[in-house]
């Protein structure tokens with residue numbers, strides 16, 4: 001590839017790497033990594049560039065695995081089906097390929113454009129009190145290390161590398177393929193509608209216990225939310241997808257085109273945001289549909305924004321939202337973007353934001369033409385006060401010294417990094433900040 005400038009989706013980071021590479025095979029990938037290490041160049045894999053942080057930035061060799069993509073095989077295990085997936089596979093393509101084999105991802109986030117390895121590397125998650133982030137679905141990994149060696153790891157083979165690399169931040173090597181627990185294809189019923197924030201918080205424990213995938217969007221400066229309740233159904237359930245017209249009006253017109261217009265307007269007239277948020281929250285009518293699971297999980301995001309997301313202990317989420325509301329009242333800061341609130345159970349992945357505790361995710365957004373700094377800093381302070389952990393792929397102001405105390409296995413992760421990448425082939429500014 002010719003030298004060029006690379007930019008992430010949010011426009012928060014760009015770089016001019018020494019070179020781009022798009023290997024077609026794992027052997028080519030291994031040779032280019034070994035060569036770069038010999039030459040003292042840094043190497044970074046990039047997926048869809050959908051991290052808001054500089055996680056994929058490099059001054060060295062930027063490697064796209066777009067040509068190392070697809071499902072290699074599926075095997076049956078006592079635990080259920082396990083798919084071996086090449087690391088560059090985009091989630092949308094993975095979902096379609098799985099479905100054509102009668103299979104589906106067990107959980108997903110709210111977009112499907114990421115590469116599977118990119119999504120896993122920063123701890124991408126969805127929502128649901130019983131459904132962990134994507135890294136909890138990994139059963140094995142193949143990684144190209146700095147010297148070009150291609151190493152398999154799992155719970156029983158190179159277990160230290162496996163435990164660290166399940167959410168590896170791109171710091172240990174380049175994942176070339178992975179084994180993922182999947183399940184028979186299933187449908188999902190979505191029930192969405194406007195509600196009051198106070199009532200939603202009062203009913204939170206009930207929803208978490210009874211709804212497979214529960215989330216809500218709170219409209220700042222109001223007591224209004226949009227709730228989403230997704231229920232898993234057998235794969236042969238008759239589908240009742242959104243009609244084309246309704247899908248267009250809701251997802252394209254309201255969520256993208258009209259929302260872009262609102263953001264442009266409120267960039268000029270931020271004082272109008274509280275009234276506009278009231279109107280927007282009320283304009284959202286209830287809807288219900290049933291579709292293939294992966295189509296319900298993901299929706300298009302065309303309005304460009306900046307995002308910070310904090311995982312906080314589930315029990316603290318009501319206080320965190322109340323504190324954000326109080327700060328907005330006091331500060332005069334006006335925010336048009338809804339605050340997204342999602343959930344995940346405790347897991348054992350070393351650098352998972354849900355490690356060791358049931359978690360709620362509080363995501364704040366700001367339109368890309370408006371300044372996000374004051375808002376994000378205030379929310380970060382609120383989340384830190386309850387030992388919040390920032391999403392590794394979303395904006396935050398944290399560094400190794402204050403991240404270490406919140407992750408019991410932080411030093412173990414760093415020791416694995418020292419062992420497998422002593423010369424720091426996979427280093428970049430982001431890793432120097434968060435891992436030191």
Ligand SMILES: Cc1cc2nc3c(=O)[nH]c(=O)nc-3n(C[C@H](O)[C@H](O)[C@H](O)COP(=O)(O)OP(=O)(O)OC[C@H]3O[C@@H](n4cnc5c(N)ncnc54)[C@H](O)[C@@H]3O)c2cc1C
Pocket residue numbers: 009010044045046047048049050051052055056065087088108109110111113114115116117118119120121122123124125126169170171173174175176301391393394
């Ligand atoms: C609109 C939008 C919606 C989002 N929704 C969600 C959501 O619902 N839930 C959620 O948790 N997050 C969400 N995110 C964040 C996103 O899932 C993560 O930032 C994810 O890492 C992006 O995947 P990517 O393929 O773009 O990876 P990139 O951003 O390109 O890379 C991320 C990291 O992975 C590393 N990497 C990439 N490929 C490999 C590889 N083969 N081996 C080793 N390391 C590798 C990169 O070097 C980098 O460090 C969203 C982001 C956006 C912009």
